[in-house]
Amino acid sequence: MGEEDQAPSQDEQKELVKILQNKPLILGETWYLVDATWMKSLKLYLGISERPCRNTHFHPGPIDNRNLLNSDNTLKNNLSDGTDYELVPQELWDKLVEWYGMEGNQTPIARRVTQLANNYLIVEVYLVRLRCSTDFSMDPEVIISFSRTTTMKSIDEELRIKFGIAENAETRLWLNPPGVSPELVEMDKSLSEVVVGQEGNCCVIESKKPNSKWSDRDDDFSQKNLSTNDNDLSSYSNAKVSRMTTPYQPGICGLSNLGNTCFMNSVLQCMSNCPPVTEYFLARRHLEELNKVNPLGMRGEIAVAFGNLIGTMWSGNHPHYSPIQFKIQLGKFNPVFSGCQQHDSQELLTFLLDGLHEDLNRIKQKPYTTINDDSDREDKILAQEAWDRHRKRNDSIIVDTFHGLLKSRVVCPDCKKLSVTFDPFCNLSLPLPQKKDRLITITFIPFEGSEQIFKCRISIPRQGTIKDLCFEVAQRTSTEPNSLMVSEISHSHFHQFYSGEDTLDNIHDRDLIYVYEVPALTNAIENKPLLIPVCLWEVNENSERFDNHQLFGIPFFINSPRLPMSENDLRNLLLDKMQRHFNIPALNGCNMMDTDNGSADFVNKTMKDNWFRIYTKNTAARTPPTLIEFKKKRVDLTELFDVDDDEDETYVGRNILLLGFTKELKRDVYIEKSVEYLTDKSYNYRASREMEKITMNDCLNLFTTCEKLGADDAWYCPTCKKHQRATKKFDLWDLPKILIVHLKRFSYTRLLRDKIDAMVDCPLKNLDMSQYLIKRDRPQSVYNLIGVCNHYGGMGGGHYTASCKNKDTGEWYYFDDSNVESISEDRVLTKAAYVLFYMATDPQ
The missing domain is CATH 3.10.20.90 (Phosphatidylinositol 3-kinase Catalytic Subunit; Chain A, domain 1)
Known part of the structure; x- marks a missing residue:
């Protein structure tokens, strides 16, 4: 481990990390897995986090990958890139180890860059176990x-x-x-x-x-046909293939996970089970309609790769198959999908539909069309003109199957200018009704050491601030909001402190949030105490080398006067807070702050020599802790922590007190206690946590509700000659043969990404869309479900699967990458439903 003065400045580290993180993969090179939580701490410390905060952040300490490993030091299964770990190249890994060191005797998790096929490189995180x-x-x-x-x-x-x-x-x-x-x-x-x-x-x-x-x-x-050629179309004709002539049921073919490609596999399974599309490709009609000259297309290569894959999946020769060639073509034309990172399946679906359309567009030379801003005419005329314009430039199996027409009505708030447009769509992105409040679990630390710590769940507005959180906590704990301090705790140390103006977007669901009661402040500076953070440290017997992961217990604060104090006074301040978790005989029947009674002798004779030693530590630096020498009768913490006597605020800085314990002593005196939840019958946690049942109609009603545009997406009014926060309303005019419904489970704010895991009640059969269609002479409005893309887990990772109805057998199957199983209808729709495929009962 390098010394502090050998490490570059934080700004220099920041620039180097940003450069090396974007290094491209090179065959044969070594990359390393780093725990995502530790990387988050590093980025906060260096100022390259995606969620900035007004307060400074602590040194991340040595690299710690223990959360990625099993007890036998093997890598845990089903870890997700970006959620559980991040991959860094060898050069960056070496620098991180040089600057921060590595926790304990952990072995680096090194993986090689391999080439699965031409121009397709991945870091092979998981080897195949046979x-x-x-x-x-x-x-x-x-x-x-x-x-x-x-x-x-x-x-x-x-x-x-x-x-x-x-x-x-x-x-x-x-x-x-x-x-x-x-x-x-x-x-x-x-x-x-x-x-x-x-x-x-x-x-x-x-x-x-x-x-x-x-x-x-x-x-x-x-004698089984061992061919793995993508072009298995000859094995499946337009007519149904008899189950007796193929070893496997056509269409029931799993897809191998090529490394976080479950998002792709789920989309491919749903697309494979759209009968009009599948029959089109199995009949090889796509080869007759390839548009290799379309500048917006991909020279027909995506369509060919997709057709080959469909042919293989429906040949009946494969129980599972590796979609490597399709993945290569996908990454070739969209570099976003070229690596092995997890992506949003709906984003891939949008790209795939657009790519297939342009590759199969029957219009070789798109004519120039104009749009007349004439909103006074009848909707029927405007809609027909819009659809005719669209079909003059876009004509493919994708348009035939998936495109519908949407009406948009915009009204200027000042001049009342009305703009009516009709636009094609290939999927409906439906918002989900959300609760305005958010539940945050906090641990409350009373200031008095004799009072117990407890947890409670706080319901708070999603767009609220830390100040709002403090107000709600104060209500629940009978304290004052201005006497509360909010901190995120990680590995028994203060990870960061929040100010009242910080938004709740800064707090993720997995963060451990502690709310500390601190003394109310006075106006007189000379009477203002120092609020000193204190952490508990298990000292290595052979060395006093420090790292954050030797810390234990719950950190706390002491309220120190801005005056020199004796060692006994300081220890008494500490012991008062420690009594919650330590067996301290001197506390039995004694006033710890009364240094004239017997407790002082106990402290002086026992605690000083045999219990903890007191250190100071700058948490922003790699410098080792400094033992406080009580050679003088008194010690001045304002000098030790370099606090300005004229400082108007209570001090909470990066300097902390460390209390050092030997391993044996910690074992004898430290009492591990579980923290219980506050019992409060006036709060129904279950009711607060669970949302009311959401229906598809709720989502459709919300989608067609008139809304006022935000400042970031204001509409330019041609009459007012400026952008206006106009009102906008969507209506459905015409629906496609296959209606794709995207449930917008992911919500985004400036700093926070969240997922809505509520169950949406979607009909399996007879979804009647007639009440939402404003086109009166359109008979096609009843749909049956044929496929569901599921997402399990949270933002930035998770796992995708698909539930699809086989067009030949009419049975439902559950596709989890290469694994396929038959399921009953009551297992098709779950809380994980993300993208739904509905087919009209009267497709034309």
């Missing part, structure tokens, strides 16, 4: 991890050695998934081309002596 055996019963078995780029031939060679198979014996490999017929694999394939995912893969190595025959097996096993 359960390997020589018997199809998988008993006995060994578990071996391989890179996805490993060829099956290389695996065969390793298994021959592992199981002691003779050199002259012939071998072949089978995939042996539970409940599915074994599948013979080709030796020249890579692991990424044949396995279903990182876990649950069973591989059997079968051997035979020279000149002998292979064991008799079901002909379907050995």
